[in-house]
Amino acid sequence: MNGFRRIGILRAAPGFTMLLFLAPVGAGLIxxxxxxxxxxxxxGGDEFxxxxxxxxxxxxxxxxxxxxxxxxGLLSTFLSLALVIGFVASCGERKSFQALRRLIAPLLAVPHxxxxxxxxxxIAPSGWLVRLVSxxxxxxxxPPDIATVQDPYGFALTLGLVVKEMPFLFLMTxxxxxxxxxxxxxxxxxxxxxxxVTAWIKTVLPAIYPQIxxxxxxxxxxxxxxxxxxxxxxxxTPPPLAVLVLRWFNDPxxxxxFVAAACASLQFGIVAAAIGSWRLLEILVAxxxxxxxxxxxxxxxxxxxxPLFGLAAGAICGLGAMSILGMAVWSIARRWRYPDILPxxxxxxxxxxxxxxxxxxxxxxxxxxxxxxxxATILVVACLENxxxxxxxxxxxxxxxxxxxxxxxxIGFLFGTQVLAVHLNLDGTWLALxxxxxxxxxxxxxxxxxxxxxxxxxxxxxxxxxxxxSPGRVFWRVKLPMLLRPVLYAxxxxxxxxxxxxxxxxxxxxxxxxxxxxxxxxxxAGANRRVAGVFALLQAxxxxxxxxLAIGIPALLYRHRRGLRGIA
Amino acid sequence: xxxxxxxxxxxxxxxxxxxxxxxxxxxxxxxxRGVSLAIAGRPLIAPLDLDVNGGEIVTLMGPSGSGKSSIxxxxxxxLDPIFDTTGKIFINGQDMTGFPPERRRAGILFQDDLLFxxxxxxxxxxxxxPRRIKSRQERDARINQALxxxxxxxxxxxxxxxxxxxxxxxxxxxxxxxSEPRALLLDEPxxxxxxxxxxxxxxxxxxxxxxxxxxxxLVTHDPEDAAATGERVVEVQPAMVDNSPxxxxxQKNHEISTVDHREVGIIKKLSL
Numbered sequence: 001m002n003g004f005r006r007i008g009i010l011r012a013a014p015g016f017t018m019l020l021f022l023a024p025v026g027a028g029l030i031x032x033x034x035x036x037x038x039x040x041x042x043x044g045g046d047e048f049x050x051x052x053x054x055x056x057x058x059x060x061x062x063x064x065x066x067x068x069x070x071x072x073g074l075l076s077t078f079l080s081l082a083l084v085i086g087f088v089a090s091c092g093e094r095k096s097f098q099a100l101r102r103l104i105a106p107l108l109a110v111p112h113x114x115x116x117x118x119x120x121x122x123i124a125p126s127g128w129l130v131r132l133v134s135x136x137x138x139x140x141x142x143p144p145d146i147a148t149v150q151d152p153y154g155f156a157l158t159l160g161l162v163v164k165e166m167p168f169l170f171l172m173t174x175x176x177x178x179x180x181x182x183x184x185x186x187x188x189x190x191x192x193x194x195x196x197v198t199a200w201i202k203t204v205l206p207a208i209y210p211q212i213x214x215x216x217x218x219x220x221x222x223x224x225x226x227x228x229x230x231x232x233x234x235x236x237t238p239p240p241l242a243v244l245v246l247r248w249f250n251d252p253x254x255x256x257x258f259v260a261a262a263c264a265s266l267q268f269g270i271v272a273a274a275i276g277s278w279r280l281l282e283i284l285v286a287x288x289x290x291x292x293x294x295x296x297x298x299x300x301x302x303x304x305x306x307p308l309f310g311l312a313a314g315a316i317c318g319l320g321a322m323s324i325l326g327m328a329v330w331s332i333a334r335r336w337r338y339p340d341i342l343p344x345x346x347x348x349x350x351x352x353x354x355x356x357x358x359x360x361x362x363x364x365x366x367x368x369x370x371x372x373x374x375x376a377t378i379l380v381v382a383c384l385e386n387x388x389x390x391x392x393x394x395x396x397x398x399x400x401x402x403x404x405x406x407x408x409x410x411i412g413f414l415f416g417t418q419v420l421a422v423h424l425n426l427d428g429t430w431l432a433l434x435x436x437x438x439x440x441x442x443x444x445x446x447x448x449x450x451x452x453x454x455x456x457x458x459x460x461x462x463x464x465x466x467x468x469x470s471p472g473r474v475f476w477r478v479k480l481p482m483l484l485r486p487v488l489y490a491x492x493x494x495x496x497x498x499x500x501x502x503x504x505x506x507x508x509x510x511x512x513x514x515x516x517x518x519x520x521x522x523x524x525a526g527a528n529r530r531v532a533g534v535f536a537l538l539q540a541x542x543x544x545x546x547x548x549l550a551i552g553i554p555a556l557l558y559r560h561r562r563g564l565r566g567i568a
Numbered sequence: 569x570x571x572x573x574x575x576x577x578x579x580x581x582x583x584x585x586x587x588x589x590x591x592x593x594x595x596x597x598x599x600x601r602g603v604s605l606a607i608a609g610r611p612l613i614a615p616l617d618l619d620v621n622g623g624e625i626v627t628l629m630g631p632s633g634s635g636k637s638s639i640x641x642x643x644x645x646x647l648d649p650i651f652d653t654t655g656k657i658f659i660n661g662q663d664m665t666g667f668p669p670e671r672r673r674a675g676i677l678f679q680d681d682l683l684f685x686x687x688x689x690x691x692x693x694x695x696x697x698p699r700r701i702k703s704r705q706e707r708d709a710r711i712n713q714a715l716x717x718x719x720x721x722x723x724x725x726x727x728x729x730x731x732x733x734x735x736x737x738x739x740x741x742x743x744x745x746x747s748e749p750r751a752l753l754l755d756e757p758x759x760x761x762x763x764x765x766x767x768x769x770x771x772x773x774x775x776x777x778x779x780x781x782x783x784x785x786l787v788t789h790d791p792e793d794a795a796a797t798g799e800r801v802v803e804v805q806p807a808m809v810d811n812s813p814x815x816x817x818x819q820k821n822h823e824i825s826t827v828d829h830r831e832v833g834i835i836k837k838l839s840l
Binding site: 391457459460462463464465466467468469470471477478481482484558560561562563564 | 698747
């Protein structure tokens with residue numbers, strides 16, 4: 001067995017990986033909590049004090065900010081989940097299911113900011129949706145005077161979050177369906193006389209829910225603390241809590257850092273409480289539903305639900321697709337007056353004039369994204385290969401650690417991480433940026449790759465070993481080539497995640513690094529839709545190109561290898 | 569890399585060279601001495617003693633779940649460490665216990681051909697060919713020769729996925745033989761083939777194993793396979809689950825001597 005355990009580097013991989021990405025989160029949380037209680041030596045805070053909290057609670061807009069955060073965060077998570085469950089349960093066997101499935105993967109690749117900018121234009125009073133019905137039949141000769149974007153209730157933000165989070169939960173649900181052999185469960189229940197929707201909810205949902213639980217919590221945490229989308233879609237006076245935190249951290253009055261830290265800690269508490277309450281609700285629903293599961297009620301054909309959920313899910317995806325299309329059109333529009341549906345004159349001026357800043361932001365985005373995705377993929381492969389060679393069974397606790405950076409709100413620890421970076425003399429460096437992005441890239445790369453890696457038929461490896469190949473040679477010549485497609489796909493996901501990062505870029509970059517995302521957000525605040533369109537479109541295009549390459553390269557290399565098509 | 573490890577590797581290479589040279593002269597052999605398996609403290613099979621001479625095909629029979637395949641994995645060194653093993657494994661009189669699989673050089677064939685789907689037929693064969701053969705021409709020549717032997721001349725650039733089941737099985741065997749194994753392990757390699765193919769592939773494999781003088785261990789639950797060898801059959805005994813092991817004499821695996829077609833019926837009953 002010594003041959004299996006030879007490589008020390010490989011054995012250190014899981015520990016190193018955990019340290020690399022849990023240490024900044026842990027240190028970041030502590031580095032945020034201490035200033036919240038007055039301790040921040042750099043600003044002369046040497047002793048315990050509740051001044052930050054007092055000032056926070058004295059802030060007049062805190063109540064509305066809190067309400068805004070809770071409504072948009074909870075409502076969007078609930079709606080996304082309800083839509084996914086309703087759609088999969090009622091349309092799982094229909095053609096619309098497959099159609100939407102194909103539409104959703106590219107939508108997932110589009111960064112939040114691009115969706116938000118696109119959506120803002122789409123639903124604005126002078127936006128595409130209003131133009132489609134104006135001047136006839138709506139009778140609006142001028143844009144109607146309603147606040148559809150940045151509305152005081154946070155509905156625009158909620159909608160934006162649903163457009164972005166529904167595809168994610170849908171994809172996670174698909175993966176879970178695959179793992180639980182849902183079609184067989186469903187077939188049995190159907191043969192026992194259950195209607196399709198009831199059969200799905202009674203036999204499939206209880207099996208897949210535990211598998212999508214962590215993704216749901218991640219969505220909840222994200223939605224409750226989102227900053228980039230909120231900057232574009234949420235009201236500004238007051239904004240949601242997370243935006244307040246960012247505003248105070250950036251306040252020229254340095255003493256506001258204490259208030260910001262307190263608010264960031266409050267944000268963390270809110271997310272923790274929300275996840276805890278959601279868990280309690282799960283237990284309650286499971287208890288109440290117990291008798292319903294076995295009461296023998298078969299349910300109807302679900303005929304009315306299918307079109308309802310099909311339409312709703314289709315509409316959400318349609319909004320996402322139209323957002324991107326709208327940005328593309330804006331980016332080449334020269335004259336586009338209300339209520340014209342299409343621009344009356346087009347030009348590439350917006351692209352040309354932005355040439356140098358596109359190049360600068362684009363190259364930063366590319367280099368950071370590629371580095372973070374490559375490092376994450378190498379670490380994940382090393383961990384998985386080590387797991388295989390040591391034959392450690394994958395346990396449930398590790399996955400929780402992996403999700404940690406996704407469950408802890410970014411705004412709740414990035415300030416502390418930045419303080420850590422300052423101490424390490426890394427603040428505002430390219431390395432710090434890559435490292436910070438890695439915290440969010442790594443979990444997704446792992447989630448994307450682990451199943452394919454673990455499911456590779458171990459007998460291929462055994463055959464190769466028995467043919468006299470060393471474990472290293474087996475890895476490079478057999479495993480990696482056979483897993484090329486999932487490995488590249490995981491890398492593309494990692495790249496897409498990195499491209500989308502706003503807050504980490506802002507904090508770790510110290511304002512010195514401009515990416516397509518940070519540029520798009522700051523442009524969205526201005527009135528120039530054309531330039532914002534250029535950056536939002538580029539930001540959406542980059543991950544899509546990455547995905548196209550990840551699918552295209554193996555397809556090209558293995559075009560004469562039919563046997564590899566099944567391995568994904 | 570430590571000095572001793574390099575030394576060990578050189579030694580292995582020398583052995584490999586000797587082995588391939590001497591195969592036709594000195595007969596190779598495979599021996600199991602008191603090999604037993606247990607999982608989580610629960611014994612799986614009773615200690616097994618077995619000697620297989622070069623060119624001999626010994627069949628291990630037993631119901632599914634009896635641990636037959638695990639014995640093969642134990643011989644070639646790929647057994648999952650959750651199993652506790654005892655006993656020793658000798659190939660050509662050399663104790664291989666604890667060696668990593670790539671140094672044991674025990675070729676194995678599974679139910680599925682497991683041709684690497686990313687490599688062509690020829691590349692699959694090249695994967696098996698030892699690194700010792702360096703020149704491109706010689707490697708190609710060896711591969712072509714193997715293809716001719718498998719009746720697959722000109723198939724080198726083909727995608728393995730486009731081959732028929734029988735063709736793939738033959739390529740899989742040639743890949744293993746090209747790796748110059750010192751023993752051959754067959755893990756129900758015929759069970760997924762059609763009935764009419766099974767007979768032909770079986771003969772192909774057995775003929776080659778005998779011609780190469782390889783000690784061969786066949787695991788199967790199909791009495792036809794056992795009968796086709798016309799050689800020794802060993803019934804794998806599950807270990808007794810007994811709370812007081814001292815109360816009974818230790819059970820040993822027993823051998824059924826040479827069988828022929830007439831005895832198939834009896835074996836069928838046994839394997840039920």
